[in-house]
Amino acid sequence: MLKDITLGQFFPGNTVVHRLDPRMKLVLTLIYITALFLAQGLFGYALMLGVLITCLALSRISPKTVLRGLRPVLFIILVTVILNVFFITGETILFEYRFIVITQEGLLTAAFMASRLLMLIVGTFLLTYTTSPIALTDGLEQMLSPLKKIRLPIHELAMMMSIALRFIPTLIEETDKIMSAQKARGADFDSGGLIKRAKAILPLIIPLFISAFRRADELATAMESRCYHGGEGRTRMKVLKSAPRDYMALLFGAVVIATVVLLRAAG
Amino acid sequence: MPLLRTEKLNHIYSAGTPFERVAVSDVNFAVEKGEYLGIIGATGSGKSTFIQHLNGLLKPTSGSVYYEGRNIHESKGYARETRFKVGLVFQYPEYQLFESTVFEDIAFGPKNMGLSEAEVRERVLEAAGFAGLKEAQLEKSPFELSGGEKRRAAIAGVIAMRPGVLILDEPTAGLDPQGRDEIVGNILNYKKAREATIIMVTHDMEEISRSVDRIVLFERGKIALEGTPAQVFSEVKLLNELGLSAPKVTLVAERLRELGLPLKKDIYMIEHLRDELKQLREARG
């Protein structure tokens, strides 16, 4: 079912990772990504893997969930691997057949690239798995708020993002429902050629659009009747506050990136 | 042999994730041809999930569904065939309308069945009649209709497949009393004309007490109680515990009994109470 897509989904919980300030989590994710790209050699990668696994364990996200989330991106990783294996040239040739040449360097690069990509994706999963969309956009809005000075509509962008995120599950549920209703009248969404399939999707798309517009309209009315008038002068019910654990986490991040840089310099 | 039957039916949503949820558990259920069955139960008790198994839309996590004695998931073809024989009207079906005219929308099901144009036309007109739509409305866009009319159009869209079993999920939710009575009347007409089997999920106890032969009560994915309206509505206490209520007349009779009138326990229609009270008066002279 559509519902089982876990990409970008939030799993509520009460672990240390869940409770970190969303701003700090955003910063830490950036640090993690930077460290991942700086990491070199077996030790660097092993360190990053260790960090990732520790964070996953702390957040109590089950490995099953992570694997399920990876399914949609497997194709991209596969393509990366194939490109690297066949197109990286090197000295140590392991296999040769006409124009196909596989080198040890190619295999190694492919393995590193794949693990880097995987770690990158799982790391960002960790952010969305443990942070509610609302907290995430709140954090983002506050971090970007200095840009308001140069007249970027940060509040509006954040509001649009939280509304969009809020309605993704609703729309998925609705899609499921309308699909079932049309199937009950014999609609067939999963057989036939391209044209037949494109046509078959109309009974799904039209009601979905109509309902999305209806919802948008209702939401706009609801916001206006509660006097929403943009970000100016708006205060928050939940003010983000940093706790000692946030600074601990930052320290941890700093140590990791410093180690990675040292390893790189040494290796 | 029952027309439609389930055996140890279980359904678990999002099995194996933190959102796992048992919606239907171990339900053994059977309905005979021509029966009018009501399904009641609190919100979230699994009614909607259960009925989506009866036409094969949902696959059971375990257990099976039999139509005329054949397992409906026996083959892909048979599962699809069952969808036309067991018509399912979803809750708020008006949100599934999509064609440019009401006629075309009602024709969607019959067309999917691969019927000829003439036959499709005949069925659409017949279904519109059953659902109480006027011929002039058929050429309109479905989005020009009123809420009640949209509901009728959507119900007609399922009736047009001439299902032997018609299942409706809260068909009267959100309608005014008149609209409610009309739709229930239409369903009854279809049942009589086609000798159809009807399964209706509802929250409207007054309505269900008048029309159905048998009531099945769902509670947390299980069948908690099953029987004639008289049997089910005599369990006022149990109904209350489950967050449901008996028809108002039953509650009035219950109160009168508490006050000392020797009334029967299975009063669920106003006529029953009237007759009982008459008898009591005559007995007292």
Ligand SMILES: Nc1ncnc2c1ncn2[C@@H]1O[C@H](COP(=O)(O)OP(=O)(O)O)[C@@H](O)[C@H]1O
């Ligand atoms: N598509 C779905 N995905 C996950 N859980 C669902 C889904 N549909 C229903 N549920 C859950 O299953 C249970 C039964 O729901 P439902 O069959 O809709 O009950 P009812 O129709 O009696 O209100 C509820 O707890 C509901 O939250």
Ligand SMILES: [Mg+2]
């Ligand atoms: Mg329901």
